[in-house]
Amino acid sequence: xxxxxxxxxxxxxxxxxxxxxxxxxxxxxxxxxxxxxxxxxxxxxxxxxxxxxxxxxxxxxxxxxxxxxxxxxxxxxxxxxxxxxxxxxxxxxxxxxxxxxxxxxxxxxxxxxxxxxxxxxxxxxxxxxxxxxxxxxxxxx
Amino acid sequence: xxxxxxxxxxxxxxxxxxxxxxxxxxxxxxxxxxxxxxxxxxxxxxxxxxxxxxxxxxxxxxxxxxxxxxxxxxxxxxxxxxxxxxxxxxxxxxxxxxxxxxxxxxxxxxxxxxxxxxxxxxxxxxxxxxxxxxxxxxxxxxxxxxxxxxxxxxxxxxxxxxxxxxxxxxxxxxxxxxxxxxxxxxxxxxxxxxxxxxxxxxxxxxxxxxxxxxxxxxxxxxxxxxxxxxxx
Numbered sequence: 001x002x003x004x005x006x007x008x009x010x011x012x013x014x015x016x017x018x019x020x021x022x023x024x025x026x027x028x029x030x031x032x033x034x035x036x037x038x039x040x041x042x043x044x045x046x047x048x049x050x051x052x053x054x055x056x057x058x059x060x061x062x063x064x065x066x067x068x069x070x071x072x073x074x075x076x077x078x079x080x081x082x083x084x085x086x087x088x089x090x091x092x093x094x095x096x097x098x099x100x101x102x103x104x105x106x107x108x109x110x111x112x113x114x115x116x117x118x119x120x121x122x123x124x125x126x127x128x129x130x131x132x133x134x135x136x137x138x139x140x141x
Numbered sequence: 142x143x144x145x146x147x148x149x150x151x152x153x154x155x156x157x158x159x160x161x162x163x164x165x166x167x168x169x170x171x172x173x174x175x176x177x178x179x180x181x182x183x184x185x186x187x188x189x190x191x192x193x194x195x196x197x198x199x200x201x202x203x204x205x206x207x208x209x210x211x212x213x214x215x216x217x218x219x220x221x222x223x224x225x226x227x228x229x230x231x232x233x234x235x236x237x238x239x240x241x242x243x244x245x246x247x248x249x250x251x252x253x254x255x256x257x258x259x260x261x262x263x264x265x266x267x268x269x270x271x272x273x274x275x276x277x278x279x280x281x282x283x284x285x286x287x288x289x290x291x292x293x294x295x296x297x298x299x300x301x302x303x304x305x306x307x308x309x310x311x312x313x314x315x316x317x318x319x320x321x322x323x324x325x326x327x328x329x330x331x332x333x334x335x336x337x338x339x340x341x342x343x344x345x346x347x348x349x350x351x352x353x354x355x356x357x358x359x360x361x362x363x364x365x366x367x368x369x370x371x372x373x
Binding site for chain 2: 041042043045048049051052055056059062063065066067076079080082083086087090091093094095096100101102103104106107108111112115118119122123125126127129130133134137
């Protein structure tokens with residue numbers, strides 16, 4: 001899959017980078033925008049079918065984690081791994097992020113990183129609340 | 142004159158690549174998202190804001206689950222269905238997951254056929270996507286009914302354990318179900334417009350891709366809800 005994706009990505013960049021023998025600037029830009037419209041995110045169907053299959057396999061595997069009662073550290077590890085693999089496939093291929101320009105990729109994918117701060121702060125806060133409840137309400141373990 | 146034209150044709154600098162293209166796009170003093178339909182850029186920014194909304198829900202769920210001293214109900218047992226007299230854990234949720242993934246697959250192919258200007262296949266695939274979405278919502282309605290009527294789960298408490306379970310469940314899955322319902326309506330409208338040939342004059346089928354972005358995002362959110370709420 002990666003090989004095919006690279007090929008498509010290379011083709012797209014090559015198309016974009018191809019020197020345009022342009023006698024007039026307007027004509028050149030008009031032609032460029034026309035090709036961009038005509039070719040806009042055009043990829044072989046096989047890529048989607050493959051990703052579809054991968055998503056089915058990953059979902060089945062994450063369901064089997066629950067079905068076979070995997071416990072301990074392995075359980076969250078497997079769940080989060082499958083979750084991020086699925087999310088990555090959906091965003092990269094189905095949502096075409098792999099073929100977008102870096103300006104858009106960074107504008108969309110960098111801001112969610114600050115959510116890590118929120119999650120960290122709330123994890124600390126919930127730990128504090130848990131022990132406060134345990135100590136002062138005496139209903140803990 | 143001839144000299145300038147010749148330099149023009151030969152000196153066309155190749156567009157910058159990698160991080161340089163990022164810097165060039167943002168500093169070009171023109172549009173930032175080049176060769177991206179404005180609707181697509183705006184849909185991405187809306188989805189970014191929606192990411193934050195769902196992240197706030199999931200983070201508050203994490204906070205509540207980690208701070209409660211009452212045992213959390215085991216979702217594997219709560220959402221089990223007995224088929225053939227034997228309880229199968231989480232089976233309804235698994236089916237819903239596969240339905241939503243399939244709808245994402247048909248949507249991706251609809252976008253592909255839209256760019257090939259195959260109106261019939263695009264319409265049929267979009268309607269199939271909307272159909273999958275509608276069946277997802279109805280299965281969710283079944284799940285809610287079972288939880289409210291049979292188990293007695295309420296947003297303020299439940300007989301299964303921690304009262305926060307009910308509020309988290311109804312808030313997160315309710316908001317996601319609302320997104321799916323809106324998506325079904327959205328896709329139906331675009332599909333009927335494609336079928337009527339509304340986009341033929343301009344020949345621009347980017348609207349289908351934009352609708353697809355929304356739909357894939359709904360699937361993406363479900364991936365996180367499935368992993369963090371149902372499987373954890």
